[in-house]
Amino acid sequence: MKYSWFLARLNNENDHTSSSAQDRKSRVTSLHSWLAVYFKRDGIVSPRESAVFSSLEVPEEAGGERKLVSVFDTQMYKEDWLGLKTLSDAGKFFVASIDNAHVTFSDDEIRNMMVPVLKS
Numbered sequence: 001m002k003y004s005w006f007l008a009r010l011n012n013e014n015d016h017t018s019s020s021a022q023d024r025k026s027r028v029t030s031l032h033s034w035l036a037v038y039f040k041r042d043g044i045v046s047p048r049e050s051a052v053f054s055s056l057e058v059p060e061e062a063g064g065e066r067k068l069v070s071v072f073d074t075q076m077y078k079e080d081w082l083g084l085k086t087l088s089d090a091g092k093f094f095v096a097s098i099d100n101a102h103v104t105f106s107d108d109e110i111r112n113m114m115v116p117v118l119k120s
Contacts, residue, residue, distance in 0.1 A: 010024070011053070011076065011081070011082055012024055012025060012076070012081040012082045013076060013081065016076075016079070016081035016082075021081070024082065024083075025080075025081070025082055025083040026083075028082055028083035028084070028086075028087065029083035029086045029087060031087065031092065032092065032120075033087075033092045033093075033094070033117050033118070033120055034084075034087055034092060034093050034094070035094045035096060035113070035114060035117040035118075036051070036052035036053065036071075036093070036094065036095050036096070037051070037052065037095075037096050037097065037098060037105075037113075037114075038050075038051040038052045038095075038096075038097050038098075039051070039097070039098050039099075039100050039101060039102050039103065039104065040097050040098065040099045040100070041099065041100055041101050042101060042102045043101060043102060044102040045102065047068060049068055049070075049071075052071055052095045053071035053074065053076065053077065053084065054068055054069060054070050054071045054074070055068075055069050055074060056068060056069070057069050071084070071095065072088075094117055096113055098113075
């Protein structure tokens with residue numbers, strides 16, 4: 001989140017112990033469910049999987065390969081800064097992908113992927 005102070009703040013990445021960060025975490029953990037979706041052919045969000053809190057690791061050597069870190073392997077998730085782990089442990093956090101462009105989904109994808117989560 002080096003270039004996005006706004007998202008870093010919303011995700012509790014800069015300060016996850018302040019009262020405002022704890023308020024955000026409390027609101028997240030009070031959700032009935034959270035379906036995080038990324039789009040496989042997204043031309044806006046890079047890397048695509050960062051739409052669901054995954055990230056690129058910083059390479060140990062300059063010019064080294066940057067590997068994708070799954071949301072479930074991030075420090076943010078493991079230390080539960082935002083409450084995603086709490087939701088996941090309760091069976092309330094879901095990650096899915098849609099084989100389409102940025103925020104483009106069909107009625108079938110809404111019915112088959114999103115509605116069941118909303119009803120759970």
